[in-house]
Amino acid sequence: MSQSALHPAADQATRLLGLWDLMLWVCAGMYVLVIAFLAWAIWRRRRAAYLIEPEVMVSDPGLERALGGWAVLIVVGLIVLTTASFLTDRALATPGERPLKIKVTGQQWWWRVEYQDGPVERWVETANEIRLPLGRPAEIELASDDVIHSFWIPNLAGKTDLIPGRTNRMAITPRRAGRFRGQCAEFCGFQHAHMALDVTVEPEAAFEAWRARQLAPAAAPADPQRAYGQQVFQAKACAMCHAIAGTQAGSRNGPDLTHVASRRTLAAGALPYSKGALAGWIANPQALKPGTNMPAVRLSADEQAALVAYLDGLK
Amino acid sequence: MSAVPMPPADAEARAAAKLAETWGDRPGVWGWLTTVDHKRIARRYLVTTFVFFGLAGILALLMRLQLARPEGRLLSPDRYNELFTVHGSTMMFIFAVPVMEAVALYLVPLMVGARNIAFPRLNAYSYYMYLGGALTLWVAFFLNIGPDIGWFGYTPLSGPEYSPGKRADIWAQMITFTEVAALAVSVSIVTTILRMRAPGMTLARMPLFVWAMLVTAFMTIFALPSVMLVTSMLISDRLMGTHFFNYAEGGDVVLFQHLFWFFGHPEVYIIFIPALGFVSAITETFARRPVVGHTFMVLALVAIGFLAFGLWVHHMFATGLPKLGNSFYTSASMAIALPSGVQIFCWIATIWAGRPIFKTPMLWVIGFIVTFVIGGLTGVMVASAPLDLQLHDTYFVVAHFHYVLIGGAVFPLFGAFQYWFPKFTGRVLSETLGRWQFWLIFLGFQLTFFPMHLLGLNGMPRRVYTYPAGLGWEPYNLAATIGAFTIAAGAVIFVVNVVLALRRPADAPANPWDAPGLEWAVASPPPAYNFVDTPAVSSRTPLWEDRTSLPVMGGLATDYREIVVTSPVEAEPGNRQDSPDPTIWPFLAALATTVLFIGSIFSEWALVWGAIPLAIALTGWFWPKRTGPGGAPE
């Protein structure tokens, strides 16, 4: 898993890395010039004695000419960089063909991800994970339900804020398969640090297979324990905040759990997914993610085990 | 090697004694509370700002401890959020701006040859307001009501729904306090510079530091109302349920950002431009020659002052504003590199053309250039709208602005402190300890903040109280933490240096560095009246001009506080004017304002009831002085 702007996997991040490289070289060149000049200035007269009579009547025509040259150099450098920046900006704004429409909503402190692609019956909702088909541009609509968040997957593209009352859009055209990490980049309260996104770029066929699985309602409980777990889910506070398609649970305060066990992280990237992690998270969310809006629900050992078994079956 | 002219000794002594009596303060607490002496007030400012600098630094160390390792559990997220908020707010509002003003308050009247600052009572008032703001924040912090919304306090996180309680109100009112103080100081400085310069000190002969403060003060006057406005709107939303930032009712959360950064960006330059003045003064003295390209330097300062107001949107590139507009701000932000680059060139050229002596202040100047240029160049990078989308709100930006603000402002400040310390206290700081301090802080700084560039590029966002292992961030964070403690060691040495110096007798000469400015013409520390006679200036470097005597203009009264007002451009003497006497009213007015401000955190009625004592205090303050004919007191 990678979270770095230096290893781009999409057109947008690649362009930005190109711009970064240009900036870095131009700026490094400038810096070398400045430091060389400074070093020269220091070494040139370093054996001067203390308290020399100061020079008062001075004129520095040579230096002022050099200053002019330096200013021209700066202006040229800035023009190059501004132009490069402008062209990159334009390129980022160009939408791709046949974009995959995804709506991402930021909430304290997790991401709602809705694939709003094709006819509405094919729309899919998940949370804290994004899968993108390789090579197909994705158009991501960004909104927020509470405070300002910022959507950032450095390997794929720059960040864009999710602002309540506004809708922002950004494009991502993934070019390299792999697993990447995204993270909220605008301070949003207690758990700003644990608001991550699990991003996978995969071939279109794999993506479609995933989408087909996500489209299905939740698997019916396979055994009595899981059936009991489903009852627990519905009877306890779980159903007050979470939705599981195919059951009565349809609340949208928390992440949609229809296929929670198919995800690779829990609690917006706070933990890697495992049955044990799930049990720990349910038992005491405040210990793992202090301040999270998920409460610790009091359950008996049986209820807890059944609930975990049920949720773990939601592949 | 005093360059003060030598009139008949007894006449001089008699005049000085009379002036000391006229301009002196009453002893004791009353004198402390009533003083309007710019030097005493500036000293208070300096001590207070450095205390809070230290405290905010301790918060930084705590944050670095938390981040030294992944999944750190030293601090709860709540505590961490308070820490970075109070750290940032203190550094910006309680340390950086006031400390620059403090130096200016002390030096500007001396540099322009004035007896006191213009509006000295306002100046006294400003300190108490500043102190009130600083204490509001820190007392709240110690009571665990510290704001936790970031130094920028973005809505809606800081709004009534997501910041219950009074934390955000305390932050907002702290800003009102400190900005009232800063505005008061700025008005005083602008007036002092434009109307109280010594005769003959035309604008063209004005020292670069005074130029820098003139630009800074003007910027302050234009920028700060914006943040006072926005925090007042926030308080109004929180207290009275207005809808300035309620997107549902026609408000706009991004409006907050616009207003905040319209102040916030110039704020950076308000901190940084005085530092340019320090660098120019130090370079000039230690390169033993006037700064190369004085005119260009002045033009660059003024250009920065103007451009600084045209770049605030580069803090908001990720908010999804129209692309074409962003391009404008990209260009403007990059354009500011030109005046900055010109200045850098001029300083290096001054060293190149002069015969530099590498005393500690000069080390800080070199450290400044080496560090600040990196910050400036990363500034060019984040100014690019598209590239900023990768860099914004990451540790890259943390690195960038610490390079600019520590490298660009704190390094020169330490240099300035070393340089002007004899003037402030009559004692010279130790060179040895000064060098230790420099190297520890300089190297510690690079170790702390250079890795942060890489952290940012590798995807680490800002303001996270912890981070997962396995993303390759661990070594950089550990290095940064080690660096931070190295800086702390340097800061300890600085404190030791100061304490040791203060324990020595005040024996510094008037002009220990053989510097050219007027402030070195008076004793160290200067007497209450500054100059026995108003100097007359005919050069940019008056003390280098005539090595034996300084021309003066006599004739000002000695038995009451009289000053001469000169014309703004040519500094031709105009009329004489009274300078206010010491008084308790600014203190009382500040007390009344404090009650009003603190009260308005809890009830909007504080504005109504608090206005009454304030009105009384202001009436006392502005009560006309009974004066006899000719302006002399009856």
Place this chain on the structure above:
Amino acid sequence: MSSPCRVRAERLLALLLAAAVLAGCEREKRHIGPSGPEAAPVIQTTPFVPGGAQPLPKDPRAEFYENNAFEVAQGARLFRWYNCSGCHSNGGGGMGPALIDDQWIYGSEIEQIYGTIQQGRPNGMPSFRDKATEEQIWQLAAYVRSLAGKNSQVASSRSDAMAGIPPRNQASPADAGKETPPKRLR
């Protein structure tokens, strides 16, 4: 330069400030860590007791929840999340009774409100016994009290939503009975 009077003045100011805000300290506490299991309070909907009047049982936790801004804000969130607002609107009522007025069918004490939320009431109020944790019910009860202006010093002025009722941090229990019709909008 650091005269003793200076220190004294600072200390004095600090003391003054401290006195001003210390009172508000408790209501600023933010409890975000894990919380242990809690027992439900004794719930009694009426003070009418055979054999002579007795004070309603008080719960030691009530004070904390009721006078804590953070807990009340959590209650405000849950009021929306758990669809309380669906029936009680912003406090004016609808399918359920109004909460910003001074009529309390099942009692206005925070313990009684806790009971109403936890147990439900026969004329349509559902029971949230297993649907909300004890802590959450306390938070909700504290928020409901703030709607009625019972603890306005810790209430928020508004939420980031359509303007409904007048700011709750300005409300007092005395206003609760007043029903001035809203001015015609537009």
Place this chain on the structure above:
Amino acid sequence: MPHGRVFHRPQKGDGVQPRVRTTARSIAGLLGALALVIASSATARADEDGQWTMPAKNYASTRYSALNQITPANVASLRPEFTFSTGTTKGIEAAPLVVGATMYVVTPYPNYLFALDLTKPGAPLKWRYAPRPVPASQGVACCDVVNRGAVFWRGKVIFNTLDGQTVAVNADTGKEVWRTRLGDINKGETITMAPLVVKGKVLVGNSGGEMGVRGWITALNADTGAVAWKAFNTGPDRDVLIGPDFKPFYASDRGQDLGARTWPGEAWKIGGGTVWGWISYDPELDLIYYGTGNPGPWNPDQRPGDNKWTAGIFARDPDTGKARWFYQFTPHDQHDYDAINENVLLDLPIGGKARKVIVRPERNGYLYVIDRASGEVLSADPFVHVNSSEGVDLKTGRLIPTKAKEPKLGKVVRDICPSANGAKDWMPSAWSPRTRLLYLPATNMCMDVQTAEANYIAGTPYVGAEVRMYAGPGGHRGLFMAWDPARRKKVWEVQEDLPVWSGALTTGGDVVFYGTMDGWFKALDARTGKLLWSFKTSSGIISQPVSYRGPDGRQYVAVLSGVGGWAGVVVSADLDPRDPTAALGFVGATGDLKQKTTPGGTLYVFALPRAR
């Protein structure tokens, strides 16, 4: 001044005497269409038996009684004959039924059924029946715990209870004959509508469009209460009873399983489309017509797509329930424009031909004339101020929504007209075959809306919108108007300060009756709209007046007074008017009602003084 103002719509070429001209034109129109009048369908011209056995009077839903003793000339002397207290304090929307010499009154929760003996002076209570619905059902009834009436069928009075049961009671003895549980309050289902019996089948639909229920209509055997068929209004075709006979007129309603495919995921399972309004029946075509409620939740972002088959009208075979055609008034409804209003079945001359039509004053603000055989929209004209849509495209049949008035998540969209209760809510209109005018009660209100994510928690509201309503242009909140559907124009209108929330009644004497929310029961001249008589009742009127011939041969007019309903819940549930968003925003518009009336149910029966 409690009386509304009479407002004459100016006519082309009008001179100084608009009233005379209006009347003259109406008469001219009548004469011109004389042949057609005679050929008018039996559905609108049932022989007058002086009874009132179903809330709409007849299958065509005209609410027209041919009794003509009360005329504009003598109506001024109408006086109360007897009254009867229902003992309830909730809003009364029901019409009293009169069968033979007995009057049946059904109250809101707790849904008492009273039988009054009209043969005796003062109409004493004959029997009462208390179905005892679950009290908790009050907590899931959006907008007051009303009941819209009972229906009489072969010796039984059949009505629904709030907690979702249909009950048949022996009309003579008051003994329960059967009861069938149809709705589940734990899912938010209630029943408030008045059933209709067609060919021995009791047609019942559910309420709860604000609670995330799935709308249905069902047919019960009128003798046994057994379910004969049940058709959902969302979901796959087999649930909706869509088969090969289903031939909607417009292309957008044709396709496989549209009831599921025009919703995201399984949203259709909690998508509303309830049936809480009126059902009409055309015996010739043998079709029932009923409208479906709003899609849920109100927040439209949670249910992209057309949201079939909500907010539209179904024509079904009463025997099998199979759908014949469907037309969607408001595809992807964004403003809670339920389409449950009455369908008045008329034969109208349109384009020179007599057409069998449905006249439907719709909540979205348009008065539709629809061919009831095919589902084709013949015309759709706004009858109040409408800005939420720009019109109806008659080619595609689609409503054209106004972009600027579409709710946006989190944002307050202001000044949407009509408001969520529509230009006209459930309160039914009346049609007079004599004046050829439709008398319709309406509201003139606009609203601000903010949508938010709605949480589906079974048994709790599923709305996702905050609403704040207020008076529309002109400042009056209610309207009572006469509309000429053939000429597609308003003939006259009366402006009322408060929303008009009562049904209309028109009679063979050319008098129109309706009530106001502050308690005035009014009689207007059917041709001019002139106020002829009014009487102040004890509470606000939101029910349906009826007229019958008493055992003594006199013509009576009866109305139930008792404020409440969505518009009056601020009074009946004692809400706090300082919250304009209370009761889904209606309190914003009627916050002053508490100062104008108080709750309490009373039956009023009026008659002319006995001839001496």
